[in-house]
Amino acid sequence: MFAILCATVEEITALRGRLDVDPEPERHGPTRVWRGRHDGEPLVLAQAGIGKVNAAAAATLLLSLFDARALIFCGVAGGLDPGLPVGSVLLAERLAIHDYGVMTGGRLTATASGLVPLGAPELDALSPVPKGVAVTLARLADTLRAKLETPVRLGGILTADYFLNCTETRDQLHTRFAAEGIDMESGAVNQVAEAWGVPLYVIRTLSDLAGSESHLTYPQTAQMAAHNSALCVLELLGILRTREDISL
Numbered sequence: 001m002f003a004i005l006c007a008t009v010e011e012i013t014a015l016r017g018r019l020d021v022d023p024e025p026e027r028h029g030p031t032r033v034w035r036g037r038h039d040g041e042p043l044v045l046a047q048a049g050i051g052k053v054n055a056a057a058a059a060t061l062l063l064s065l066f067d068a069r070a071l072i073f074c075g076v077a078g079g080l081d082p083g084l085p086v087g088s089v090l091l092a093e094r095l096a097i098h099d100y101g102v103m104t105g106g107r108l109t110a111t112a113s114g115l116v117p118l119g120a121p122e123l124d125a126l127s128p129v130p131k132g133v134a135v136t137l138a139r140l141a142d143t144l145r146a147k148l149e150t151p152v153r154l155g156g157i158l159t160a161d162y163f164l165n166c167t168e169t170r171d172q173l174h175t176r177f178a179a180e181g182i183d184m185e186s187g188a189v190n191q192v193a194e195a196w197g198v199p200l201y202v203i204r205t206l207s208d209l210a211g212s213e214s215h216l217t218y219p220q221t222a223q224m225a226a227h228n229s230a231l232c233v234l235e236l237l238g239i240l241r242t243r244e245d246i247s248l
Contacts, residue, residue: 003068011075012047014230055185059192074229077181077204080174092202094126094156097187155180159187
């Protein structure tokens with residue numbers, strides 16, 4: 001069974017309109033879950049809510065209670081690369097949480113999430129996704145480029161529990177990590193997927209160029225970005241159904 005997660009109302013609405021799911025969700029704490037099918041195959045669709053805690057809790061729920069064998073996380077993200085316009089589709093081939101670490105001297109030294117921060121090396125790069133996931137995302141990118149007018153990029157996504165509304169921080173993160181996008185969930189879902197040994201496919205559409213005016217542009221573009229991400233999920237499901245082995 002495939003499990004699809006997203007965070008916001010706009011994202012879940014865009015997906016529900018394109019998938020054959022039950023009209024009413026099951027409620028499991030803060031997570032809403034719709035059961036459904038796609039091309040005859042069972043799936044579940046979940047609205048996790050915003051942030052790392054909600055995302056990790058929802059991913060764990062889908063893996064433990066619904067026995068999902070692959071996770072898809074889709075929705076919107078803020079752009080870090082000024083060369084990528086709003087509406088660009090970003091497929092995550094590298095992921096990391098960057099607001100976890102050690103605070104000393106008024107500065108956070110980021111370390112890999114899940115490790116004891118004291119004595120851990122400073123985070124200096126995003127972690128690549130497993131080879132099998134990367135191969136599937138590359139195939140998806142080729143398919144999407146032939147169908148979408150917006151740019152499609154394989155790239156890196158940072159995760160942190162804040163909405164980035166600072167041009168200076170955006171530029172620093174883009175330069176330091178060579179990342180193209182930032183969100184509030186993907187890195188946490190990735191940590192859960194790694195612990196369970198299941199593949200995770202992250203699809204994000206840029207709703208804004210994270211910076212000093214991102215709070216102004218996000219409301220106007222979030223619905224469009226969610227629409228694009230939902231279309232990409234359907235293409236990914238088609239690719240995964242042709243593969244007998246979707247392991248890492």
